[in-house]
Amino acid sequence: MLIDVDIAKTLRAGERTFRLQAKLVSASDRIVIYGASGAGKSMLLKAVAGLVTPDTGHIRLNGRTLYDRAAKVDVPVQRRQVGYLFQDYALFPHLNVRQNIAFGLKKGWFNPPPKAHGEKIEYWLDAFELRPVAHQFPAQLSGGQRQRVALARALIDEPQALLLDEPFAALDPALRVRMRDELDALQRRLKVPMLMITHDPEDARVFGGHVLTMMDGVIAGEQQVETCDGG
Numbered sequence: 001m002l003i004d005v006d007i008a009k010t011l012r013a014g015e016r017t018f019r020l021q022a023k024l025v026s027a028s029d030r031i032v033i034y035g036a037s038g039a040g041k042s043m044l045l046k047a048v049a050g051l052v053t054p055d056t057g058h059i060r061l062n063g064r065t066l067y068d069r070a071a072k073v074d075v076p077v078q079r080r081q082v083g084y085l086f087q088d089y090a091l092f093p094h095l096n097v098r099q100n101i102a103f104g105l106k107k108g109w110f111n112p113p114p115k116a117h118g119e120k121i122e123y124w125l126d127a128f129e130l131r132p133v134a135h136q137f138p139a140q141l142s143g144g145q146r147q148r149v150a151l152a153r154a155l156i157d158e159p160q161a162l163l164l165d166e167p168f169a170a171l172d173p174a175l176r177v178r179m180r181d182e183l184d185a186l187q188r189r190l191k192v193p194m195l196m197i198t199h200d201p202e203d204a205r206v207f208g209g210h211v212l213t214m215m216d217g218v219i220a221g222e223q224q225v226e227t228c229d230g231g
């Protein structure tokens, strides 16, 4: 992925002011933004997704301008072609697995039917071994299954990049290790570019790639971390 971000945003809550001033350029298919809680990682990720509007600057993905204050470009969320995996997965509790996955394809207001089917839905149910639980609701799933449903929903529309907000934070330690490996394998298999934010140095170590450190709203350092295949 080719990503070029240079944005600023000031957030005020009462007396407190937080200033995000993030600049990053990367051609890696694995980017990790690592930093302590409150560093501004979520704000940056949400700006790339279009969920937060910067005050100034630009965001370009694979040569396409998603946001440019000066040129008055602000591509709406639905047309940015990026998948977003929320920290708590944000699955719809009243929709079953099939419907939650189908939602990633949906353009209208209505929920997909409980027996929604289609080539892509069937593909992801099998790819993530979710077919046996396709009729179950999020509350009836394990943590790992929940994460796979959220990943399937984020990937079904074939995004140009997948944005991951602390993808392992909601998992217990053993499952976290397994899901790190799964995500690593998924990235290798699909070759979908991923941009992950995390406060856990182990995520950065295992996932590797272009690792940037964020501190007080600014990218303060960067390094290349070798992954198993040197990618």
Ligand SMILES: Nc1ncnc2c1ncn2[C@@H]1O[C@H](COP(=O)(O)OP(=O)(O)OP(=O)(O)O)[C@@H](O)[C@H]1O
Pocket: 011, 012, 013, 018, 035, 036, 037, 038, 039, 040, 041, 042, 043, 044, 199
């Ligand atoms: N709506 C808001 N108004 C004012 N300040 C905000 C708002 N949202 C976030 N902030 C502040 O912006 C800063 C960055 O928040 P952000 O959520 O991006 O941090 P983070 O690095 O993702 O942290 P975490 O790892 O805890 O999720 C924090 O200091 C936070 O208090």
